[in-house]
Structure formats: C-alpha cells, structure tokens
Amino acid sequence: MPQIYSNIDLFEKVLDALWLRNEVISNNIANVNTPGFKSSSVVFEDILKKEIEEKGTGIKGYITHNKHIPIGKKGLMDIRPQVVINKNTALRNDGNNVDIDNEMAQLTKNTLKYNSIVQLVMKEFSILKNIVNEGRR
C-alpha cells in the first residue's frame, strides 16, 4: 500500500519549485533595465520526469544514521529544482538578455500551474476526508 500522503508530498515539491520559479522570474523582471544582467530560469519538470521514468531502477543506499553519505540514485523526495543562468545570449547593446515578453508569458504560465497544483492538493485532501468519514458527509 502506498504512503497515504505520497501524492501530497510530491505536490508539495512541485509547489516549492513553482514558487522558486516565480521568484526567479520576478528577479528577471526587476532587472529588466540593469546593464549586463543575465536572466535565470528554473529547471524542474525535466528532472521530475526523468526521476519518475527511472523509478524502481537502480540502487539506493539506506541511511540509518545522520552521518551517512547518501549513495546511489536519488529518490523522488530528494530532487531539487535547479536555477540556470542563461549566459550565452545578449538581447540588447548593454548585455542584458531579459526577454520581457517571454518573462511575462512564463509568469502567467507559472501562476496557472501553481493554482492547478493547489487545486489537486485540495482534491487529495477532500478524498482523504471522505475516507476518514467512511463515505459519509
């Protein structure tokens, strides 16, 4: 039987990553007029997809003591969003490479994603509540 909160834990990870992405996009937008600024982006979905596809393959060392070094593949709960700085492009003469249209589109997309994941968490909780109540209202 799977863990009762495993879905919610996963959603929590995704929400954290989306929140971080919101901060990174805010930072890009705040620096839209800063000469030489290079924009950053968050890589998360690809890492999560790779992790889910490789689920059950590979070995992972158990950690039974807090001074143990984790070995082997990472679990779903150990993945972290990565912040990548886009250093290779320059959009303007002052070296700034913030594409404001793209940033605004990403911002909207990110908010929608966040709201839909929150919706899923709420759904998950309502299912659990239904189970706890044995299906009664």
Add this chain to the structure above:
Amino acid sequence: MKMFHSIDISASGLTAERLRMDIISNNIANVNSTRTENGEPYRRQIPVFQERGRSFGDILSDKQWRMQKRGVRVVGIRQDTSPFKLVFDPHHPDADENGYVRLPNVNIVTEMVDMISASRGYEANVTAINSAKNMAMKALEIGRI
C-alpha cells in the same frame, strides 16, 4: 525560500523604475537650464542599476540559488559627460564672447524613450507582484476544504 521574497524583489524593481522616472522628469524639466551651482549648464543625469547579487559568503556556504537579497539596486546617479550643445544666440545673457550659448546635453527624444521603458518596466513589476499575490492567496485555500 521565503514566502514574500518574490514581492520584495518586485518591490525593488518598482523603486528603481520610479527613481529612474524621477530622474528623467528632472532631465526634461532642466532641458533649457543654462545655470547650475557650479556655473556650468545642467548635465544630464543617469541612474546606474545593478543586480543585487550574492555575497561571497553566501556562495561559500550554499551552492543553491538563495533568494537572499535579490532584486535590483541603484548604485548611484552619474552625470552624462557628453559635450554640451552649442547654440548661436548672441542676445542670451549666458552667451560667450562669440555669441554661443552652451545648452544642457539633454536629448528630449532619448528621455522620452527612456520614460516609456521605465513605465513599461514598472508595469511589468506590478504584474509580477499581482501574480505572486494570486499564488499566495491560492495557497491559503489549501487549508479550507
């Protein structure tokens, strides 16, 4: 990763763009000022923006992209050192012996373009704040089933 970092970051952008707008207004207001305290015509002012980066200690202690002290910072207001405009106007009280007046090095077209850029930047930051607010409000709904 703190809850209100996004809003703080965008607020720093708002502050910077508003300061830029103030300076542009000052430049436009002084487009014909031939006298200042130091005897020269008015020099165009330019705000200098810098990303609020990580300190060396932050990088040493943690490789993760920490959201401490992010955003944009105005490091100073510099003067445009380009030459003044020379206009032939012998009746002007500030004209030199050849009849030329030195006018400020403010180009009104450049200022207008900068003004549009500053105001669009301001709007973008407001949108970012609104979206962070929406996300936070939505997250509050999790507890309410």
